[in-house]
Amino acid sequence: MVNFKRLLRYLLPHWPLVIVVLLAMVFSSILEMGPAVLVRQILDIALPQMNLPLLTRLSLAFVGVALVKGIAVYVQWYTSELIGQKVIYKIRQDIHRHLQTLPPSYFSTMGTGQIMSRLTSDVDSVQQFVGWGALFLANMVIMIIVIGGYLSYLNWRLMLITSVTLPFLLRTVFWFDRSVRPAWKDVREKMGKLTESLQENITGIRVVKAFARENLEIVKFAEKNREHYEANMKRAGIESRAQPFLEFLSALSAVLVVGYGGYLVLTGQMTVGTLFAFYSILWSLIWPVRMLGWLVNMAEQALAAAPRLFELLDTEPAIKDAPNALDIDEVEGHIVFENVSFSFPGDSREALKGINLEIMPGEKVAIVGGTGSGKSTLVNLIPRFLDPTEGRITLDGHDIKEISLKSLRRHIGLVLQENFLFSATVRENIALGKPDATMDEIIHVAKLAQADAFISEFPKGYDTPLGERGIGLSGGQKQRVALARALLMNPKILILDEATSSVDTETEYLIQEALNEVMKGRTSIIIAKRLSTIRGADKIVILNKGEISQVGTHEELLSQPGFYKKLFESQFAEEDVEMALELELGNGTPKQNDGGCNAAFSTSQ
Ligand code: ADP
Numbered sequence: 024m025v026n027f028k029r030l031l032r033y034l035l036p037h038w039p040l041v042i043v044v045l046l047a048m049v050f051s052s053i054l055e056m057g058p059a060v061l062v063r064q065i066l067d068i069a070l071p072q073m074n075l076p077l078l079t080r081l082s083l084a085f086v087g088v089a090l091v092k093g094i095a096v097y098v099q100w101y102t103s104e105l106i107g108q109k110v111i112y113k114i115r116q117d118i119h120r121h122l123q124t125l126p127p128s129y130f131s132t133m134g135t136g137q138i139m140s141r142l143t144s145d146v147d148s149v150q151q152f153v154g155w156g157a158l159f160l161a162n163m164v165i166m167i168i169v170i171g172g173y174l175s176y177l178n179w180r181l182m183l184i185t186s187v188t189l190p191f192l193l194r195t196v197f198w199f200d201r202s203v204r205p206a207w208k209d210v211r212e213k214m215g216k217l218t219e220s221l222q223e224n225i226t227g228i229r230v231v232k233a234f235a236r237e238n239l240e241i242v243k244f245a246e247k248n249r250e251h252y253e254a255n256m257k258r259a260g261i262e263s264r265a266q267p268f269l270e271f272l273s274a275l276s277a278v279l280v281v282g283y284g285g286y287l288v289l290t291g292q293m294t295v296g297t298l299f300a301f302y303s304i305l306w307s308l309i310w311p312v313r314m315l316g317w318l319v320n321m322a323e324q325a326l327a328a329a330p331r332l333f334e335l336l337d338t339e340p341a342i343k344d345a346p347n348a349l350d351i352d353e354v355e356g357h358i359v360f361e362n363v364s365f366s367f368p369g370d371s372r373e374a375l376k377g378i379n380l381e382i383m384p385g386e387k388v389a390i391v392g393g394t395g396s397g398k399s400t401l402v403n404l405i406p407r408f409l410d411p412t413e414g415r416i417t418l419d420g421h422d423i424k425e426i427s428l429k430s431l432r433r434h435i436g437l438v439l440q441e442n443f444l445f446s447a448t449v450r451e452n453i454a455l456g457k458p459d460a461t462m463d464e465i466i467h468v469a470k471l472a473q474a475d476a477f478i479s480e481f482p483k484g485y486d487t488p489l490g491e492r493g494i495g496l497s498g499g500q501k502q503r504v505a506l507a508r509a510l511l512m513n514p515k516i517l518i519l520d521e522a523t524s525s526v527d528t529e530t531e532y533l534i535q536e537a538l539n540e541v542m543k544g545r546t547s548i549i550i551a552k553r554l555s556t557i558r559g560a561d562k563i564v565i566l567n568k569g570e571i572s573q574v575g576t577h578e579e580l581l582s583q584p585g586f587y588k589k590l591f592e593s594q595f596a597e598e599d600v601e602m603a604l605e606l607e608l609g610n611g612t613p614k615q616n617d618g619g620c621n622a623a624f625s626t627s628q
Contacts, residue, residue, distance in 0.1 A: 449489060
């Protein structure tokens with residue numbers, strides 16, 4: 024009931040339109056009976072009296088009724104649709120806007136599929152009902168009241184007898200709709216599988232041919248096709264079986280009208296015209312009753328989907344601005360982790376344990392550790408994508424929880440390993456955080472990020488579209504566009520996740536050059552995998568299973584026993600830092616050498 028009220032609340036702002044629709048509904052329900060009433064007059068008055076002028080007038084009135092009813096129906100349908108679309112627009116907008124406030128962790132725990140399904144199929148169920156079903160339901164109820172009222176007025180005893188079948192009619196439709204819905208769902212699922220099989224067959228056609236699998240593919244497709252056929256026949260069976268019942272019950276009402284009504288006429292208690300009017304109007308009553316069963320099921324579906332939508336809308340962003348959040352304009356870039364621990368929700372293990380770390384303004388810090396040691400978690404705490412479970416992080420002496428998210432993030436440039444580029448031009452992708460940036464500014468940062476050269480070679484330069492419909496960029500190119508994007512904001516703090524995979528030697532060198540240039544004057548925190556970056560850092564932080572095991576400069580760390588010294592003395596140092604890290608610190612098997620580190624290592628020697 025709470026959900027129902029909340030759904031209907033979406034209709035509330037449109038109350039003037041709702042009133043228009045309801046009035047149009049009442050009006051068209053009344054006019055629905057117009058022809059029968061006119062025929063009644065013709066049969067009972069005009070014909071017995073041989074009154075030709077009256078007959079002409081009544082016949083003309085038919086046209087008038089049809090015209091006015093047409094207008095009422097137009098207003099009713101158009102306005103219902105208008106309200107429906109407005110409501111749906113608002114629901115989608117609310118959900119989408121709310122999604123923007125939720126932290127990245129929400130999306131990773133919920134999964135894209137779940138969220139998409141809420142935004143599409145759940146919104147669909149709700150929209151069907153709120154946008155259309157609710158008004159239609161109102162229309163049916165109005166029709167039943169108006170028509171039933173008029174029929175009772177014509178002859179209440181006849182009305183009472185004929186309505187005996189109505190509850191059965193309602194029940195049958197209700198039951199029928201219940202059983203046909205899963206059948207339809209099955210048909211849709213089978214169709215999905217059929218399409219999937221066809222799509223795989225087409226995209227994998229080379230493999231199919233190379234392995235001479237054509238016959239097997241034909242058999243596989245035939246099987247899916249048969250399943251779809253069977254699901255459809257099952258649905259058709261249910262649908263067909265319901266029809267005789269519905270027809271029978273409807274006919275039973277008609278028989279009762281004709282039988283008992285005929286008796287009333289014979290005994291002089293009712294005129295022929297009234298019987299005719301009763302009979303024809305009855306069909307206008309049976310229709311809404313049949314629709315009612317269907318609409319009730321629709322409402323149920325909407326009510327099942329509504330809690331899922333509301334749950335999403337009610338998810339409070341775990342990370343949000345404090346009531347009097349500070350807006351910081353200027354930042355030095357002095358970051359301190361004070362006893363910071365972090366556990367992912369629902370996970371008893373600590374991804375980070377008692378982290379104490381001071382990063383001075385302008386310092387270059389390399390975070391080094393094996394897979395799963397907590398490097399990403401550590402850097403995600405700085406822009407508050409995650410909040411520490413214990414301890415605090417300060418920026419220039421302010422607890423970052425007291426700084427407004429917007430101003431905190433404005434000072435942080437983020438370049439991740441996987442950088443997402445939107446389906447937009449290169450220029451738009453770089454200007455993501457500053458849409459009004461001038462072309463000079465964009466070219467300047469692209470040059471800093473070593474991206475200008477390859478962008479200029481594109482046929483349309485900075486106006487080249489990227490993404491699905493545009494040019495595909497290599498991993499290294501993407502990273503440099505992302506770097507330019509981060510630099511455009513002129514952030515005082517740079518967070519970089521060094522990618523070594525899918526980058527060739529030359530690109531590796533170019534990225535390294537770009538980074539050296541852009542890190543000047545900024546506090547930089549790098550998840551470092553290249554030996555050159557590690558060696559060149561002002562501070563190296565070694566993370567092991569969520570804890571800092573060593574901190575210091577390259578020289579300091581080399582002069583003390585520990586992992587770092589071991590790493591450099593080991594045979595791996597010459598070959599692949601990442602592999603060495605995996606073996607020494609990581610929990611899993613070492614990654615394959617991708618050749619990336621060697622290149623950077625040698626170029627910086
Ligand atoms: P790294 O970046 O060093 O590879 P992460 O910071 O990604 O390590 O992960 C640290 C630990 O936290 C790992 O044990 C990982 O399994 C766990 N972890 C990472 N992300 C999540 C998450 N969204 N939910 C639960 N555990 C996570």
